[in-house]
Amino acid sequence: MRRVADDIPAYTYGGAETARSAVTLEELEDLKVTVGFTSDDRGFLHMAGEVLADQTEQIVAHWRSGIIASIPNLARHSRSLDGNPIPQYVARSNLRFEQWILDTCFRSYDQDWLNYQQEIALRHTGFKKNKVDGVHSTPYVPLRDIVAFVAVINDTIKPYLAAKENTVDEVEAMHRAWCKSLQLQIALWARHYTDVTKSNSEW
Amino acid sequence: MRRVADDIPAYTYGGAETARSAVTLEELEDLKVTVGFTSDDRGFLHMAGEVLADQTEQIVAHWRSGIIASIPNLARHSRSLDGNPIPQYVARSNLRFEQWILDTCFRSYDQDWLNYQQEIALRHTGFKKNKVDGVHSTPYVPLRDIVAFVAVINDTIKPYLAAKENTVDEVEAMHRAWCKSLQLQIALWARHYTDVTKSNSEW
Numbered sequence: 001m002r003r004v005a006d007d008i009p010a011y012t013y014g015g016a017e018t019a020r021s022a023v024t025l026e027e028l029e030d031l032k033v034t035v036g037f038t039s040d041d042r043g044f045l046h047m048a049g050e051v052l053a054d055q056t057e058q059i060v061a062h063w064r065s066g067i068i069a070s071i072p073n074l075a076r077h078s079r080s081l082d083g084n085p086i087p088q089y090v091a092r093s094n095l096r097f098e099q100w101i102l103d104t105c106f107r108s109y110d111q112d113w114l115n116y117q118q119e120i121a122l123r124h125t126g127f128k129k130n131k132v133d134g135v136h137s138t139p140y141v142p143l144r145d146i147v148a149f150v151a152v153i154n155d156t157i158k159p160y161l162a163a164k165e166n167t168v169d170e171v172e173a174m175h176r177a178w179c180k181s182l183q184l185q186i187a188l189w190a191r192h193y194t195d196v197t198k199s200n201s202e203w
Numbered sequence: 204m205r206r207v208a209d210d211i212p213a214y215t216y217g218g219a220e221t222a223r224s225a226v227t228l229e230e231l232e233d234l235k236v237t238v239g240f241t242s243d244d245r246g247f248l249h250m251a252g253e254v255l256a257d258q259t260e261q262i263v264a265h266w267r268s269g270i271i272a273s274i275p276n277l278a279r280h281s282r283s284l285d286g287n288p289i290p291q292y293v294a295r296s297n298l299r300f301e302q303w304i305l306d307t308c309f310r311s312y313d314q315d316w317l318n319y320q321q322e323i324a325l326r327h328t329g330f331k332k333n334k335v336d337g338v339h340s341t342p343y344v345p346l347r348d349i350v351a352f353v354a355v356i357n358d359t360i361k362p363y364l365a366a367k368e369n370t371v372d373e374v375e376a377m378h379r380a381w382c383k384s385l386q387l388q389i390a391l392w393a394r395h396y397t398d399v400t401k402s403n404s405e406w
Contacts, residue, residue, distance in 0.1 A: 193397045
């Protein structure tokens with residue numbers, strides 16, 4: 001599997017320390033039908049992965065330094081509680097953010113992928129945020145900010161998809177497949193946020 | 204304000220029977236910043252409204268009869284519990300679905316809009332689904348299906364945006380503004396689903 005680096009801190013994809021997802025493969029299949037995810041989309045995501053593979057560092061820098069850093073409401077989630085930068089936290093999570101781009105494009109959406117989707121979600125909630133990196137930052141990232149920021153991710157990824165030799169139609173098809181995958185992923189991530197046994201809303 | 208019909212059943216936008224949103228205007232402003240919603244987007248949504256206004260019936264028929272009806276997992280939400288069609292329910296909610304297209308494009312995203320976003324969300328949850336139409340159908344629409352189906356809505360709206368005399372750049376800009384608005388709306392709708400005082404998850 002394609003990796004952005006040999007050592008990606010706390011990247012536990014496929015590992016035994018990643019718990020089994022509470023979402024079933026059947027529920028995942030239903031969600032694929034709902035977003036209209038086809039084998040063509042699978043192919044275009046793979047094409048997107050080839051296009052994006054050598055641009056992941058630039059893309060994540062664009063999102064993190066170019067956009068998130070200037071929105072205080074979002075930037076705080078990678079800072080200390082008194083607002084100071086935590087460079088190591090950003091470096092570690094940026095590398096996982098880069099790898100997430102490749103995983104979105106290249107991974108089969110199977111049990112391991114489902115498990116890691118849950119892991120990603122939990123690491124944004126009070127259940128696990130900060131823990132794998134041993135930092136003191138905000139206790140969780142509100143679901144609404146994740147949902148909303150996906151609009152920016154979808155919008156800003158397009159020029160990177162168009163940066164190589166692909167036709168306009170290929171770029172459109174890659175982008176469509178990307179957007180379907182992202183919507184599928186938000187749907188999965190939302191699960192833990194809707195858990196009524198939580199002690200407080202992380203909306 | 205533009206309406207798809209003089210009489211839209213149970214369309215209570217701006218009315219006293221629509222409760223005040225639990226989301227504040229400040230939270231809404233923060234969300235607009237997060238999705239990157241600008242005054243340009245506001246203008247392009249208005250342009251989109253002009254383009255879509257005489258196509259809303261066709262668009263909603265496309266979504267409802269052309270797509271949802273053939274996905275059992277989604278179609279059940281507008282049927283009786285034993286799976287029979289409820290034509291009046293579909294007719295009433297289709298008209299509101301059409302009006303929602305216009306409201307997305309033409310309304311100011313202010314307190315009334317925020318209140319009606321909450322009303323829309325509640326009518327998809329166990330709190331209010333079926334009630335305004337006096338029908339017996341599924342108790343709620345799972346959040347994950349709403350999030351996932353937005354990918355289809357965003358994808359299928361594009362040819363309708365391109366159906367008039369607009370330039371390719373205008374169509375792109377209208378579509379970008381539409382997608383931002385939809386992501387903003389999902390973020391708002393998610394609030395009630397993350398309420399930890401609910402008796403069961405409606406993920």
